[in-house]
Amino acid sequence: MAKQICEICEKPMPGPPSEWPDFPFCSPRCRKIDLGRWLGEKYKIASKQNEDQSSDEDLEED
Numbered sequence: 001m002a003k004q005i006c007e008i009c010e011k012p013m014p015g016p017p018s019e020w021p022d023f024p025f026c027s028p029r030c031r032k033i034d035l036g037r038w039l040g041e042k043y044k045i046a047s048k049q050n051e052d053q054s055s056d057e058d059l060e061e062d
């Protein structure tokens with residue numbers, strides 16, 4: 001069986017699966033990093049939509 005690797009730090013999961021409360025992350029720290037990345041992506045998409053809206057307004061002004 002392939003060893004489970006933490007998606008964030010890419011280290012093998014420590015101990016047996018019963019000791020992985022933060023799976024698929026090896027630790028609360030890696031879980032937090034993943035959440036931060038996810039929220040960062042969401043923010044980037046939201047700000048891009050705002051840019052599109054403001055460019056529409058610019059066209060109307062012309």
Ligand SMILES: [Zn+2]
Nearest residue numbers: 006009026030
């Ligand atoms: Zn990790």
